[in-house]
Amino acid sequence: MAPYRNVVVGTDGSPTATAAVTAAAELASASGARLTVVTAFAPHPAQTARAMEEAPEEIKWRITESGQADEKAGEACRLARELGVKDVRARSEPGDPAEALIGVAEDTGGDVIVVGSKGMTGAARFVLGSVPNKVSHHAPCDVLIVNTVH
Ligand SMILES: Nc1ncnc2c1ncn2[C@@H]1O[C@H](COP(=O)(O)OP(=O)(O)OP(=O)(O)O)[C@@H](O)[C@H]1O
Numbered sequence: 044m045a046p047y048r049n050v051v052v053g054t055d056g057s058p059t060a061t062a063a064v065t066a067a068a069e070l071a072s073a074s075g076a077r078l079t080v081v082t083a084f085a086p087h088p089a090q091t092a093r094a095m096e097e098a099p100e101e102i103k104w105r106i107t108e109s110g111q112a113d114e115k116a117g118e119a120c121r122l123a124r125e126l127g128v129k130d131v132r133a134r135s136e137p138g139d140p141a142e143a144l145i146g147v148a149e150d151t152g153g154d155v156i157v158v159g160s161k162g163m164t165g166a167a168r169f170v171l172g173s174v175p176n177k178v179s180h181h182a183p184c185d186v187l188i189v190n191t192v193h
Pocket residue numbers: 052053054055059060061063081082083084140157158159160161162163164165166171172173174175176191
C-alpha cells in the first residue's frame with residue numbers, strides 16, 4: 044500500500060478525540076505526511092452574531108464558537124508537532140463535523156480521514172458516534188476509526 048501523503052483528523056477537543064489526534068500524528072509522522080486538524084463548530088444564529096459584533100475585539104475570539112474551535116484545533120496541532128509531524132495545519136469550519144471533514148479531505152487531497160469512535164456527548168451504549176458513522180458512509184478516501192472506548 045502506498046504511504047499516506049495527506050492525513051485529515053477531526054477533534055472536538057475531548058480526551059477521546061485527542062486519542063484520534065495522537066494516532067493520526069503517529070501515522071503522519073511515520074510516513075512524512077501532511078496533517079490537517081479539523082474542528083467543526085456550530086455557527087451562531089444571526090441575532091447572536093449581531094451582538095457579537097459589539098463585543099471588544101480582544102475578547103471576541105474567546106467567546107465565539109469559532110474562537111474556541113481555533114483553540115481546540117491549535118492545541119491538537121501543538122500535540123502533533125510534539126509527536127514529530129513537520130507539516131501541520133489547523134482548520135476550524137462552521138457546520139456539521141462529518142461534512143467539514145469530508146470537505147477538507149476534498150480540498151486538501153486527503154487520502155485518509157482519522158476520527159475517534161466516540162466523542163464527548165455520545166451515550167455510552169452506542170458503539171459509534173455520529174461523526175465516524177457519517178464519515179464512513181460518505182468519505183471520498185480511506186477512513187481510520189480509532190477505538191477510543193477502552
Ligand atoms: N466538532 C468536531 N469537529 C471535528 N471532529 C469531530 C467533532 N466532533 C467529533 N469529531 C470526531 O468524531 C469522533 C467521535 O465523536 P462523535 O461526536 O461522533 O461522538 P459522540 O460525541 O460520542 O457522539 P454524538 O456526537 O454522536 O452524540 C471524535 O473523536 C472526533 O474525531
